[in-house]
Amino acid sequence: KTPPVILVASPKDKGETEASVVALSGVIEDEQGLEALEIWINDQPLKTQRMSEGLPPGEERVKRLEFQERVPLRKGENRIKITAVDSEGFFSEKVLTLRSVEKRRNVWAVVIGVNSYPNVRRLKYAVNDAMAFSNHLVEYNQIPRENVILLLEEEANLMRLRSALGVHLKNK
Secondary structure (H helix, E strand, O other): OOOOEEEEEEOOOOEEEOOOEEEEEEEEEOOOOEEEEEEEEOOEEEEEEEOOOOOOOOOOOOOEEEEEEEEEOOOEEEEEEEEEEEOOOOEEEEEEEEEEOOOOOOOOEEEEEOOOOOOOOOOOOHHHHHHHHHHHHHHOOOOOHHHEEEEEHHHOOHHHHHHHHHHHHHHO
């Protein structure tokens, strides 16, 4: 006597996605016949399917079941659990974890740091703050480096600002 076998075709366990919904697909097999399939997402029931409901007496039970479900994800870690029970009460469980990450491809920034202005006392931290903020956007917020324009001191002139804001960002 062996419990049902659960094979998951997609998604890949311990994967990462930017999608808010994934397609869960696979197959369950059991020599004795399947009784039930349950799919849970983050400890909440998503689907319950009973194979013997409405089955006439003496009718052979389903031994192979292909499944395909759309699974909604929340941001961060998600736990998908699939449970299969056979006609003799043996069960199998398959747990997948999938991380949903925020989309960052459509985020752009122009970061400006100027310490030296004419007729104004020299600032101490504007350039350092701009560099730190630019690095924070790229490293912590996962914004692609090519989406962040950093203009420091003389680079932050009217022509470069117009180019960055009016041409570069406008084209994106």
